[in-house]
Amino acid sequence: FAVAGLVASLVVSTAIGALAGAWYYRKILTDDERAAKPRPQPARMVRFALPQLGASLLGIQSLGLGIIILGIRSTNLQVAFFGVALALQGPAGIFLSGIVNIWAPVVSDLYEKRDLTTLDSLYKTITRWVGTFSFPIYAALIVEPDVFVKLFGGSKYAGTDAPAVVAILAAGNIFYSGTGPTGYVLSMTGRPGVNFVNSLVAAGAYLAIGLAVVPQHGAIGMAVVDAVVTTLVNLARVLEAKLLVGVQPFGRSFLKPVMATAAGAGVLVAWRAVTGRGTLIELAGLALAGAVYVGALLLFGLDDEERFVWDRLRARALKRAGR
Numbered sequence: 313f314a315v316a317g318l319v320a321s322l323v324v325s326t327a328i329g330a331l332a333g334a335w336y337y338r339k340i341l342t343d344d345e346r347a348a349k350p351r352p353q354p355a356r357m358v359r360f361a362l363p364q365l366g367a368s369l370l371g372i373q374s375l376g377l378g379i380i381i382l383g384i385r386s387t388n389l390q391v392a393f394f395g396v397a398l399a400l401q402g403p404a405g406i407f408l409s410g411i412v413n414i415w416a417p418v419v420s421d422l423y424e425k426r427d428l429t430t431l432d433s434l435y436k437t438i439t440r441w442v443g444t445f446s447f448p449i450y451a452a453l454i455v456e457p458d459v460f461v462k463l464f465g466g467s468k469y470a471g472t473d474a475p476a477v478v479a480i481l482a483a484g485n486i487f488y489s490g491t492g493p494t495g496y497v498l499s500m501t502g503r504p505g506v507n508f509v510n511s512l513v514a515a516g517a518y519l520a521i522g523l524a525v526v527p528q529h530g531a532i533g534m535a536v537v538d539a540v541v542t543t544l545v546n547l548a549r550v551l552e553a554k555l556l557v558g559v560q561p562f563g564r565s566f567l568k569p570v571m572a573t574a575a576g577a578g579v580l581v582a583w584r585a586v587t588g589r590g591t592l593i594e595l596a597g598l599a600l601a602g603a604v605y606v607g608a609l610l611l612f613g614l615d616d617e618e619r620f621v622w623d624r625l626r627a628r629a630l631k632r633a634g635r
Contacts, residue, residue, distance in 0.1 A: 370512055
């Protein structure tokens with residue numbers, strides 16, 4: 313029941329999430345919204361939805377194309393290496409994926425009002441916060457991939473190619489999370505076709521190069537292809553958003569999580585060199601590196617915009633707790 317159970321639980325959990333979303337949506341509608349008459353514009357909806365659907369469908373992070381290529385051109389063991397490595401990227405990617413659905417309507421609203429100054433400021437703030445939460449996880453996966461492989465994949469993967477695959481994928485995903493929700497900046501300002509072309513070219517390159525590389529280099533070769541394509545497509549989106557919309561995701565405060573991550577990673581590298589191997593020792597090193605990361609962030613402090621976001625989050629949390 314292993315695979316069947318996982319698939320069934322995925323379907324059930326998705327259905328529960330959809331029902332919860334539908335219930336909450338109905339709950340937040342005002343009386344005016346409930347009574348409003350629809351004004352369907354099918355042609356405009358299709359022109360937006362089809363390219364956006366294609367961009368989402370062909371997304372490197374969601375397509376699972378690497379596993380398919382390895383299944384066709386390599387062995388089951390190489391598929392397992394890549395599957396474990398992909399799963400370990402999940403905790404760092406949830407911060408960006410959790411933000412984009414909130415970010416999308418904000419982009420449309422501000423762009424339609426031609427308030428590019430606020431859009432640019434929010435874009436930078438969101439990217440900085442995504443980096444703050446995701447960068448230390450990616451850094452840990454790069455420096456100490458073997459401890460995560462042993463914890464979540466089992467000791468049978470220790471000493472195999474799996475840790476190297478984890479580290480390579482994490483290096484590419486730094487650019488996925490570190491460039492922020494750039495794809496939605498393009499789509500929600502009326503350019504879903506640009507996003508679709510980006511995804512189409514990326515998926516085509518991923519498929520062609522992967523099929524050529526995998527027979528000789530296995531999961532490691534596929535991971536390199538994944539990291540390179542992920543990096544290039546996300547950097548291309550940043551450039552396109554700057555040229556077409558006039559906004560970009562990197563502000564001065566973005567350096568704070570970058571420098572804090574470098575400090576934590578440096579401590580972790582030194583710990584690894586001095587103390588040697590062992591799961592408990594490695595976990596202690598990760599805890600120490602995490603403490604250094606948080607300490608560095610506190611030392612750097614918050615900018616005005618970041619303090620505003622933090623105060624809003626804290627006020628909402630206290631309000632909920634008061635209930």
